[in-house]
Amino acid sequence: xxxxxxxxxxxxxxxxxxxxxxxxxxxxxxxxxxxxxxxxxxxxxxxxxxxxxxxxxxxxxxxxxxxxxxxxxxxxxxxxxxxxxxxxxxxxxxxxxxxxxxxxxxxxxxxxxxxxxxxxxxxxxxxxxxxxxxxxxxxxxxxxxxxxxxxxxxxxxxxxxxxxxxxxxxxxxxxxxxxxxxxxxxxxxxxxxxxxxxxxxxxxxxxxxxxxxxxxxxxxxxxxxxxxxxxxxxxxxxxxxxxxxxxxxxxxxxxxxxxxxxxxxxxxxxxxxxxxxxxxxxxxxxxxxxxxxxxxxxxxxxxxxxxxxxxxxxxxxxxxxxxxxxxxxxxxxxxxxxxxxxxxxxxxxxxxxxxxxxxxxxxxxxxxxxxxxxxxxxxxxxxxxxxxxxx
Amino acid sequence: xxxxxxxxxxxxxxxxxxxxxxxxxxxxxxxxxxxxxxxxxxxxxxxxxxxxxxxxxxxxxxxxxxxxxxxxxxxxxxxxxxxxxxxxxxxxxxxxxxxxxxxxxxxxxxxxxxxxxxxxxxxxxxxxxxxxxxxxxxxxxxxxxxxxxxxxxxxxxxxxxxxxxxxxxxxxxxxxxxxxxxxxxxxxxxxxxxxxxxxxxxxxxxxxxxxxxxxxxxxxxxxxxxxxxxxxxxxxxxxxxxxxxxxxxxxxxxxxxxxxxxxxxxxxxxxxxxxxxxxxxxxxxxxxxxxxxxxxxxxxxxxxxxxxxxxxxxxxxxxxxxxxxxxxxxxxxxxxxxxxxxxxxxxxxxxxxxxxxxxxxxxxxxxxxxxxxxxxxxxxxxxxxxxxxxx
Numbered sequence: 001x002x003x004x005x006x007x008x009x010x011x012x013x014x015x016x017x018x019x020x021x022x023x024x025x026x027x028x029x030x031x032x033x034x035x036x037x038x039x040x041x042x043x044x045x046x047x048x049x050x051x052x053x054x055x056x057x058x059x060x061x062x063x064x065x066x067x068x069x070x071x072x073x074x075x076x077x078x079x080x081x082x083x084x085x086x087x088x089x090x091x092x093x094x095x096x097x098x099x100x101x102x103x104x105x106x107x108x109x110x111x112x113x114x115x116x117x118x119x120x121x122x123x124x125x126x127x128x129x130x131x132x133x134x135x136x137x138x139x140x141x142x143x144x145x146x147x148x149x150x151x152x153x154x155x156x157x158x159x160x161x162x163x164x165x166x167x168x169x170x171x172x173x174x175x176x177x178x179x180x181x182x183x184x185x186x187x188x189x190x191x192x193x194x195x196x197x198x199x200x201x202x203x204x205x206x207x208x209x210x211x212x213x214x215x216x217x218x219x220x221x222x223x224x225x226x227x228x229x230x231x232x233x234x235x236x237x238x239x240x241x242x243x244x245x246x247x248x249x250x251x252x253x254x255x256x257x258x259x260x261x262x263x264x265x266x267x268x269x270x271x272x273x274x275x276x277x278x279x280x281x282x283x284x285x286x287x288x289x290x291x292x293x294x295x296x297x298x299x300x301x302x303x304x305x306x307x308x309x310x311x312x313x314x315x316x317x318x319x320x321x322x323x324x325x326x327x328x329x330x331x332x333x334x335x336x337x338x339x340x341x342x343x344x345x346x347x348x349x350x351x352x353x354x355x356x357x358x359x360x361x362x363x364x365x366x367x368x369x370x371x372x373x374x375x376x377x378x379x380x381x382x383x384x385x386x387x388x389x390x391x
Numbered sequence: 392x393x394x395x396x397x398x399x400x401x402x403x404x405x406x407x408x409x410x411x412x413x414x415x416x417x418x419x420x421x422x423x424x425x426x427x428x429x430x431x432x433x434x435x436x437x438x439x440x441x442x443x444x445x446x447x448x449x450x451x452x453x454x455x456x457x458x459x460x461x462x463x464x465x466x467x468x469x470x471x472x473x474x475x476x477x478x479x480x481x482x483x484x485x486x487x488x489x490x491x492x493x494x495x496x497x498x499x500x501x502x503x504x505x506x507x508x509x510x511x512x513x514x515x516x517x518x519x520x521x522x523x524x525x526x527x528x529x530x531x532x533x534x535x536x537x538x539x540x541x542x543x544x545x546x547x548x549x550x551x552x553x554x555x556x557x558x559x560x561x562x563x564x565x566x567x568x569x570x571x572x573x574x575x576x577x578x579x580x581x582x583x584x585x586x587x588x589x590x591x592x593x594x595x596x597x598x599x600x601x602x603x604x605x606x607x608x609x610x611x612x613x614x615x616x617x618x619x620x621x622x623x624x625x626x627x628x629x630x631x632x633x634x635x636x637x638x639x640x641x642x643x644x645x646x647x648x649x650x651x652x653x654x655x656x657x658x659x660x661x662x663x664x665x666x667x668x669x670x671x672x673x674x675x676x677x678x679x680x681x682x683x684x685x686x687x688x689x690x691x692x693x694x695x696x697x698x699x700x701x702x703x704x705x706x707x708x709x710x711x712x713x714x715x716x717x718x719x720x721x722x723x724x725x726x727x728x729x730x731x732x733x734x735x736x737x738x739x740x741x742x743x744x745x746x747x748x749x750x751x752x753x754x755x756x757x758x759x760x761x762x763x764x765x766x767x768x769x770x771x772x773x774x775x776x777x778x779x780x781x782x
Binding site for chain 2: 079080083084085086087088089090091093095096097098099100101102103104105106107108109130131132134135137141143145147176177178179181182183184185186188190192194195197199200202204205206275276277292
């Protein structure tokens with residue numbers, strides 16, 4: 001197929017027709033879509049957005065084709081995937097559905113300085129999957145609702161989808177549909193995920209019990225420290241060792257991993273009381289458990305793990321590592337509670353799966369809310385404040 | 392509780408705490424939230440959005456409390472509703488899941504002139520449910536992902552939720568969660584819906600067969616005509632009869648109804664081949680069936696129903712009713728195909744359920760794509776073009 005033919009094909013908004021072409025001509029259609037955009041803009045007959053954006057088929061298929069194959073999707077239980085009014089998927093008997101959605105917004109959750117578009121895609125999927133991990137669920141299906149700026153560079157969408165699929169593939173999630181729209185504002189990415197869970201086994205926030213220990217599944221504050229560096233106006237002079245530390249912090253901000261295996265391990269252990277994912281910071285999530293369970297949570301500063309990269313950067317930047325640990329968000333580690341008698345068993349199960357596990361406090365009925373026993377032995381209430389990217 | 396107490400409570404972002412208050416004090420907290428916004432803005436210590444918007448609990452609970460009760464949600468199979476990391480819901484054995492999402496964007500799908508915020512909520516839910524109707528599915532659960540402008544008037548969110556719940560209640564849908572974020576741009580509302588369908592029974596776009604008749608479930612073009620009136624710069628002089636006609640057209644633009652019962656009737660009939668919902672206009676949706684099924688569709692202008700309000704307004708405005716019928720979107724009627732031998736049976740089933748049913752053409756293998764046999768007996772190809780609100 002030559003470019004003219006591809007151009008007129010793409011002008012037909014023939015998203016579905018992509019399926020009939022071989023791989024080479026798909027590239028022509030893609031190229032022609034770009035050209036058609038310019039053509040339409042120039043002629044002012046159709047707005048840029050009307051070609052790729054309003055054609056849900058065309059745009060989604062375009063990015064989707066190279067990724068999950070029909071065979072891969074079928075193996076995940078997909079009966080009808082992208083391309084009809086809705087997706088149809090299988091669910092196992094004896095399981096319940098777990099449903100959640102998460103939205104990332106340009107200039108609120110990310111900007112050009114802090115995230116590449118592939119990171120935005122990866123992290124949007126990771127954030128939604130993190131909600132499933134906090135219930136102990138198995139992630140299964142995702143819908144991608146993408147709202148992109150009119151006149152957005154179309155290659156940015158492609159990068160976004162690369163990140164989305166990278167995360168979905170890593171966690172065995174089939175992307176089965178969604179919606180694509182344009183806006184006069186910035187990018188908005190909503191990921192809706194569906195998981196399954198053994199009936200009656202979901203791990204809630206409201207089931208913490210006085211006497212429980214409080215644990216987390218990994219060190220905190222790294223994402224917020226990485227973001228702090230990305231937002232720094234005057235660059236620090238760094239040696240190689242420091243640069244590598246900061247690279248790792250940035251990676252934790254851009255590509256956090258949902259703790260699906262930890263959630264499953266906790267569910268299988270039968271020993272976890274309450275569970276929550278740390279999306280808005282340790283303080284805020286501990287508060288959510290305390291309020292939902294009508295208990296107090298006492299965190300012990302001496303027991304809270306300190307990531308060496310975080311400590312190094314906090315010293316370099318002259319800032320408080322503990323602030324990032326308590327109030328830094330988007331770490332997607334889990335915070336949970338369990339009876340003291342089960343601590344050794346849970347620790348053993350975590351070790352089997354090569355997972356990290358740190359006891360950081362206990363559940364009490366002596367007060368309501370969340371307190372921190374500081375290194376100086378003074379007990380202070382922790383503010384219930386959330387995470388703000390660009391405050 | 393007095394206002395000061397309510398104010399400090401709301402400053403704790405104590406969404407979960409709402410549950411402990413009686414109805415009177417909920418109002419105080421709501422009022423206090425408004426005041427706290429002003430306080431925060433004035434003090435510049437926290438941005439307006441950080442209080443209600445970033446607290447998913449607080450905002451969603453605030454609007455949710457007066458609506459679907461725990462008992463109502465339980466009767467719909469909700470195990471864990473709004474307030475944990477994710478919702479947990481029951482699914483029936485022998486059924487498959489049907490998943491879809493739909494996004495409405497300010498200044499793309501609506502603006503202040505064309506829609507009230509309660510209409511935006513209603514229509515966003517209706518659009519998502521329409522996708523389920525086009526598969527023949529039973530709608531069950533919805534997630535609401537709301538992105539609102541920083542400094543948005545908080546009462547607008549309340550109106551939006553009123554419309555969302557009005558539509559959800561009308562179709563027996565439990566709203567079980569979502570996400571709430573802010574943006575520097577305009578409103579973005581994504582509704583994700585989950586339905587269930589008898590295993591293997593989903594009605595697809597790809598199953599139209601030569602010899603089938605083509606039917607629709609109601610007259611088209613009314614929504615586009617209503618929108619045209621709302622976008623008119625110079626108001627027409629109208630008599631009472633004309634005003635009432637236009638009111639009905641506007642209502643069809645603002646509060647279209649998903650054809651859930653028609654979808655279920657078609658699935659139960661066992662006689663429907665292909666099915667699609669008319670969200671982007673008759674032409675575009677007929678094209679989707681023709682392409683997915685690799686057939687031609689011949690529409691017969693003489694058989695296409697004409698709504699009297701539409702005809703009246705087209706004459707008043709000096710515009711083409713047929714253009715709105717073919718290219719006007721967001722009607723949420725269904726277009727389907729069925730074997731000729733089953734026409735009488737389907738019509739009888741539709742009558743039983745007091746549903747509208749119009750045969751408007753046939754499926755053929757003589758050509759590919761969509762053609763219209765005009766009143767002048769000339770056959771023309773119909774452009775595969777979508778629906779543009781503010782072109």
